[in-house]
Amino acid sequence: MRFYLTYTEEVKQALAAKSPVVALETTIISHGMPYPQNVQMARDVEQIIRDNGAVPATIGIMNGKIKIGLNDGELQEFAERGEVEKVSRRDFSYILSSGKTGATTVAATMIAADLAGISVFATGGIGGVHRGAEDSMDISADLKELAQTNVAVVCAGVKSILDIGRTLEYLETQGVPVVGYQTDEFPSFYSRESGFSVDFRTDTPEEIARMLQIKWKLNLQGGAVIANPVPLAYAMNHDKMEEVILKALHQADEQHIAGKNITPFLLNSIKQLTAGKSVETNIALIKHNAEVAAKIAVAFMKQQPRAQMGFV
Amino acid sequence: MRFYLTYTEEVKQALAAKSPVVALETTIISHGMPYPQNVQMARDVEQIIRDNGAVPATIGIMNGKIKIGLNDGELQEFAERGEVEKVSRRDFSYILSSGKTGATTVAATMIAADLAGISVFATGGIGGVHRGAEDSMDISADLKELAQTNVAVVCAGVKSILDIGRTLEYLETQGVPVVGYQTDEFPSFYSRESGFSVDFRTDTPEEIARMLQIKWKLNLQGGAVIANPVPLAYAMNHDKMEEVILKALHQADEQHIAGKNITPFLLNSIKQLTAGKSVETNIALIKHNAEVAAKIAVAFMKQQPRAQMGFV
Amino acid sequence: MRFYLTYTEEVKQALAAKSPVVALETTIISHGMPYPQNVQMARDVEQIIRDNGAVPATIGIMNGKIKIGLNDGELQEFAERGEVEKVSRRDFSYILSSGKTGATTVAATMIAADLAGISVFATGGIGGVHRGAEDSMDISADLKELAQTNVAVVCAGVKSILDIGRTLEYLETQGVPVVGYQTDEFPSFYSRESGFSVDFRTDTPEEIARMLQIKWKLNLQGGAVIANPVPLAYAMNHDKMEEVILKALHQADEQHIAGKNITPFLLNSIKQLTAGKSVETNIALIKHNAEVAAKIAVAFMKQQPRAQMGFV
Ligand SMILES: [Mn+2]
Ligand SMILES: [Mn+2]
Ligand SMILES: [Mn+2]
Numbered sequence: 001m002r003f004y005l006t007y008t009e010e011v012k013q014a015l016a017a018k019s020p021v022v023a024l025e026t027t028i029i030s031h032g033m034p035y036p037q038n039v040q041m042a043r044d045v046e047q048i049i050r051d052n053g054a055v056p057a058t059i060g061i062m063n064g065k066i067k068i069g070l071n072d073g074e075l076q077e078f079a080e081r082g083e084v085e086k087v088s089r090r091d092f093s094y095i096l097s098s099g100k101t102g103a104t105t106v107a108a109t110m111i112a113a114d115l116a117g118i119s120v121f122a123t124g125g126i127g128g129v130h131r132g133a134e135d136s137m138d139i140s141a142d143l144k145e146l147a148q149t150n151v152a153v154v155c156a157g158v159k160s161i162l163d164i165g166r167t168l169e170y171l172e173t174q175g176v177p178v179v180g181y182q183t184d185e186f187p188s189f190y191s192r193e194s195g196f197s198v199d200f201r202t203d204t205p206e207e208i209a210r211m212l213q214i215k216w217k218l219n220l221q222g223g224a225v226i227a228n229p230v231p232l233a234y235a236m237n238h239d240k241m242e243e244v245i246l247k248a249l250h251q252a253d254e255q256h257i258a259g260k261n262i263t264p265f266l267l268n269s270i271k272q273l274t275a276g277k278s279v280e281t282n283i284a285l286i287k288h289n290a291e292v293a294a295k296i297a298v299a300f301m302k303q304q305p306r307a308q309m310g311f312v
Numbered sequence: 313m314r315f316y317l318t319y320t321e322e323v324k325q326a327l328a329a330k331s332p333v334v335a336l337e338t339t340i341i342s343h344g345m346p347y348p349q350n351v352q353m354a355r356d357v358e359q360i361i362r363d364n365g366a367v368p369a370t371i372g373i374m375n376g377k378i379k380i381g382l383n384d385g386e387l388q389e390f391a392e393r394g395e396v397e398k399v400s401r402r403d404f405s406y407i408l409s410s411g412k413t414g415a416t417t418v419a420a421t422m423i424a425a426d427l428a429g430i431s432v433f434a435t436g437g438i439g440g441v442h443r444g445a446e447d448s449m450d451i452s453a454d455l456k457e458l459a460q461t462n463v464a465v466v467c468a469g470v471k472s473i474l475d476i477g478r479t480l481e482y483l484e485t486q487g488v489p490v491v492g493y494q495t496d497e498f499p500s501f502y503s504r505e506s507g508f509s510v511d512f513r514t515d516t517p518e519e520i521a522r523m524l525q526i527k528w529k530l531n532l533q534g535g536a537v538i539a540n541p542v543p544l545a546y547a548m549n550h551d552k553m554e555e556v557i558l559k560a561l562h563q564a565d566e567q568h569i570a571g572k573n574i575t576p577f578l579l580n581s582i583k584q585l586t587a588g589k590s591v592e593t594n595i596a597l598i599k600h601n602a603e604v605a606a607k608i609a610v611a612f613m614k615q616q617p618r619a620q621m622g623f624v
Numbered sequence: 625m626r627f628y629l630t631y632t633e634e635v636k637q638a639l640a641a642k643s644p645v646v647a648l649e650t651t652i653i654s655h656g657m658p659y660p661q662n663v664q665m666a667r668d669v670e671q672i673i674r675d676n677g678a679v680p681a682t683i684g685i686m687n688g689k690i691k692i693g694l695n696d697g698e699l700q701e702f703a704e705r706g707e708v709e710k711v712s713r714r715d716f717s718y719i720l721s722s723g724k725t726g727a728t729t730v731a732a733t734m735i736a737a738d739l740a741g742i743s744v745f746a747t748g749g750i751g752g753v754h755r756g757a758e759d760s761m762d763i764s765a766d767l768k769e770l771a772q773t774n775v776a777v778v779c780a781g782v783k784s785i786l787d788i789g790r791t792l793e794y795l796e797t798q799g800v801p802v803v804g805y806q807t808d809e810f811p812s813f814y815s816r817e818s819g820f821s822v823d824f825r826t827d828t829p830e831e832i833a834r835m836l837q838i839k840w841k842l843n844l845q846g847g848a849v850i851a852n853p854v855p856l857a858y859a860m861n862h863d864k865m866e867e868v869i870l871k872a873l874h875q876a877d878e879q880h881i882a883g884k885n886i887t888p889f890l891l892n893s894i895k896q897l898t899a900g901k902s903v904e905t906n907i908a909l910i911k912h913n914a915e916v917a918a919k920i921a922v923a924f925m926k927q928q929p930r931a932q933m934g935f936v
Contacts, residue, residue, distance in 0.1 A: 004842065089799030093839035094824050097831070107799065115842065134447050135758050137793040144771075144797055147456075169449040173456055175401030175419065200406050207409070215405035218316065218427065446759050459768075481761040485768055487713030487731065512718050519721070527717035530628065530739065 008069030014055035020297035022049045023113035023121040026060035026103035030084045039079035045290045052294030059112045064099040068116045088141045107145035122293035124286045125189045128158035128167030146223045147174035154226040154293040156285040160189040177224040187229035191238035209299035234284035244273045320381030326367035332609035335425035335433040338372035338415035342396045351391035357602045364606030371424045376411040380428045400453045419457035434605035436598045437501045440470035440479030458535045459486035466538040466605040468597040472501040489536040499541035503550035521611035546596035556585045632693030638679035644921035647737035647745035650684035650727035654708045663703035669914045676918030683736045688723040692740045712765045731769035746917035748910045749813045752782035752791030770847045771798035778850040778917040780909040784813040801848040811853035815862035833923035858908035868897045
C-alpha cells in the first residue's frame with residue numbers, strides 16, 4: 001500500500017511527528033470554481049490551516065500515485081484543469097492502475113486521507129441525495145463513504161443543488177453523525193438556515209474531537225459530517241438562494257444539460273444569477289471550514305494521536 | 313474499549329462463565345410504553361429470561377458509560393423518563409462523549425451487545441422502512457445495523473406502523489436472514505399474519521443457533537431477524553389492526569404531529585382505539601420473545617461459546 | 625471455516641499451486657435454462673475455461689457443504705433441478721446448517737469464491753434494480769455483494785428484465801467499478817447496446833487484472849462488474865429485444881405471475897417471442913464471459929497471486 005502514497009515534505013514530517021494534519025480535496029479546485037480563483041482559494045485555504053496550527057494535505061491522484069499534499073506546480077496543474085478526471089470510489093483503483101491524473105471527490109479524498117492516517121478533512125459541501133432521487137436513485141457515493149471510512153468532514157452542508165431532507169434521512173439510516181458546530185440548524189451551503197436540524201449541536205472543537213475518539217475506539221466504522229454554517233457576513237438569504245437554484249435547475253433542464261456537464265453549468269448559472277456573489281460566499285465558507293477543521297485536528301491529536309497507517 | 317463498558321455483577325459473571333446472556337433494549341422502556349407498565353414489563357421480562365436458563369442484560373447509556381445490565385434504580389430511571397434521549401448508531405459516540413444518558417434503540421443495543429459479546433437480543437418489533445419511504449427515504453438505521461452487526465434479534469415483526477413489504481425487500485438486498493420461528497408467515501406485531509412469507513421456517517431454538525454459528529464462523533457479517541409471532545391468546549385480528557393503524561396515522565397527519573412526537577402519539581392513538589388491548593398484546597409479545605431468545609441463547613452457548621470480546 | 629468447504633481434485637490442486645481459477649454459479653444451471661441445454665452449457669463453459677489456461681470451479685451447496693467445483697454427477701443434479709433452492713446471502717448459512725442443497729446466485733457464488741480465495745467469476749448477467757423498484761424497493765442482493773466482497777464478475781450486463789439505468793446509479797453510490805471490456809457502452813445482455821456508458825473502458829485482461837490488484841491492495845472492499853458484450857454474431861437488436869421484454873413483462877402481469885415464478889416465466893416468454901433465439905444468445909454470451917474471465921484470472925495470477933484463504 002505504501003508504494004502508492006507519496007507525500008510532500010511538510011506533510012511527511014507532520015505525520016511522522018503525529019502533528020495535526022487536515023486533508024483537502026482537488027475536485028473543488030478542478031471542477032468547483034473557475035481559474036484563477038480556484039488556485040488562489042486553494043493556497044489561501046492551505047495557509048489558514050497552517051495559521052491554525054495544522055498542516056494542510058491537498059489530495060489528488062497523479063500519474064498513478066496518491067498525492068498526500070501537493071507542491072505549487074501540482075496545485076497549478078489541477079487548477080488549470082484540462083483533462084483531469086473526477087475520481088470517486090469506483091474510479092479510484094482504475095485511475096491509479098492506468099497511471100492517469102484525477103481530482104479526488106469527497107469520497108475519494110476520504111479514502112486517501114484514511115490510508116494516510118489523516119482524520120479530519122475540510123471541504124465546501126458534500127455530495128448527497130440528488131433532487132428527484134426518490135425516482136432516479138441518483139445518490140452520491142460520498143454518503144456511502146461517510147458510512148464506512150473513518151474521516152470527519154467539515155462542510156457548510158451539502159452541495160447547494162441537492163436535496164437536504166432526503167440526504168439527512170439517508171445519513172440517519174447509515175448511522176452517520178451529523179454534528180452542528182455552533183448551530184442547531186443544518187446549514188444550506190450559501191445560507192445558514194435550511195429548516196432541518198442537526199443531530200446534535202457542539203460548541204467547541206474539543207467536543208467534536210472527543211466524540212470522534214470514542215467513535216473510532218469503539219470501532220463504530222465511518223466518518224462524521226461536521227456542519228459549519230457560512231460566516232454571517234457572507235451568508236445569503238435562504239429563500240432567495242432556493243429561488244436562484246430552482247431557476248438554474250430549470251435552465252439546465254430547458255437546455256438539456258446532463259451528466260458531467262450539469263454541475264459546472266449550474267454553478268455558472270448561480271454565479272450569473274447572483275452577480276458573482278455566490279463565488280465569494282463559496283470561498284468564504286471553504287476558508288471557514290478550513291479554520292474549524294484545523295482546530296478540530298489540533299484538539300484530536302492532543303487527545304490521543306491515531307496510528308498513522310499509511311506513513312509509518 | 314473496555315473502559316466504556318460496565319456490567320452488573322450478574323451479567324459479569326455470566327459472561328465470564330460463558331453462560332447464555334440475552335440483551336434487552338431501553339428505548340422500549342423509555343419511549344415504548346407508559347409508566348409504570350414499562351418498568352413492570354422490564355422486570356417481568358428479565359425474570360422470564362432467568363426462568364429459561366439465561367441472564368438478562370438490559371442495555372442503556374448512563375453518564376458516559378455503556379451499561380450492560382441495569383440495577384433496579386437504573387431501570388427505574390429509564391422507566392420514569394424525563395430527559396432520556398433515544399440513541400441510535402449516529403448518536404452513540406456523542407451520548408458517550410458528552411456524558412449524557414440515553415435509551416438505546418434496536419440499532420444501538422445491537423452495537424452494545426456486540427461489544428460485550430452477547431449474540432441474542434429480545435425486543436418487541438424492530439424498526440424498518442416507514443410507510444411512504446419510497447418517497448421520503450425514511451428508513452430506520454436498525455436495518456443497516458442488522459446488515460453489519462452480529463446479533464440475532466428476536467421480535468414479533470417490525471413496529472406496527474411501518475411498511476412490512478418494503479422492509480422485507482430492504483432486508484433481502486442487505487442479505488439479512490428473516491427466520492420464522494414456528495411460522496411460515498412473517499408476523500405483523502399485534503397479529504400473527506401479514507400476508508408476507510419469512511425466508512425460511514425453523515421450529516427449534518437449536519436450528520436457529522446452528523444457523524447463527526455457521527453464519528458467523530463464515531464471516532457472513534450481520535445479524536438475523538428471528539420472527540416470533542405473538543401468542544395466539546393475545547393475537548389481534550390483522551385486518552382490524554390495519555384499520556386502527558391507518559386511523560391513527562390519519563389522526564397524526566390531521567394534527568400535524570411529526571418528528572420525535574409521532575411514535576408516542578401513534579402508540580397512544582392505537583391504545584385508545586383498541587380500548588387498551590394493544591398494550592396488553594405488546595407486553596405479551598415481548599415476554600414471548602424473551603422466552604424464545606433465552607432458549608436460543610442457551611442452545612447457542614451449548615453449541616459453541618463465542619469469544620466474549622468486551623469482557624475478557 | 626475450512627470444515628464447510630470441499631473441493632474437486634482439479635480445483636484443489638489449482639488453488640494449492642496458485643494457478644488461475646474461475647468461479648461459476650449454479651443458479652444459472654438450475655434456474656436459468658431448460659434441461660438438457662443447461663448441463664451441456666455448464667460443461668462447455670468449464671472446457672472453455674480450461675482451454676484458456678484456468679481451472680473452472682462451479683460452485684453450489686450440497687448437503688451442508690460448500691462445493692468448490694462439482695463433479696459430473698453433481699453438475700447433473702443441479703441441471704435436472706427438482707427441489708434445488710436458490711441461495712442468496714440471506715439464505716447461505718441456513719442452507720448449510722439445515723443440510724440442504726442450494727444453487728448459488730451471483731451474491732452467494734461471490735461469497736463462496738471469496739472464502740476459497742478465487743478472485744474472478746464468470747456468469748451471464750448479474751442481478752440489479754428491478755423495473756419499478758423506485759416504488760417497490762426490489763433490488764437484488766447481488767449489488768450489495770458487489771459492494772463488499774472482493775470478486776470480479778464478468779457478465780454481459782444485468783439480467784435482461786431489470787432496470788439498467790437505476791442499477792448503474794446504485795452501483796455508483798456503492799462505489800463499485802463498472803468496467804467495459806472492449807466497449808464504451810454498457811451492454812444490455814442480449815444486445816451490445818443500452819444507451820448507458822461504462823465507468824471506463826479497458827481493452828486487455830492485463831489492465832483489468834492490474835486494477836483489481838491495486839483495488840484490493842488498498843483495501844478498497846468489494847468486487848467489480850466486468851461488462852463484456854455478447855459477441856456480434858449472436859447479438860440481438862436492442863430495440864426489438866426491449867419490445868420483447870416489455871411484452872413478456874406485460875404477459876406476466878396479466879397472468880398474475882409473481883415471486884419465485886416470475887423469472888422462469890419471463891425467460892420462457894422471451895424464448896417463445898424470439899423463436900428460441902434468446903437461448904442461443906444466452907449460451908453464446910456465457911461462453912464468451914467464461915473465456916474473458918479465464919484470461920483475466922491468468923493475468924491476475926501472473927501479476928501477483930492472492931493468498932488463498934479457504935484452502936491453505
Ligand atoms: Mn450520481
Ligand atoms: Mn427515520
Ligand atoms: Mn428481490
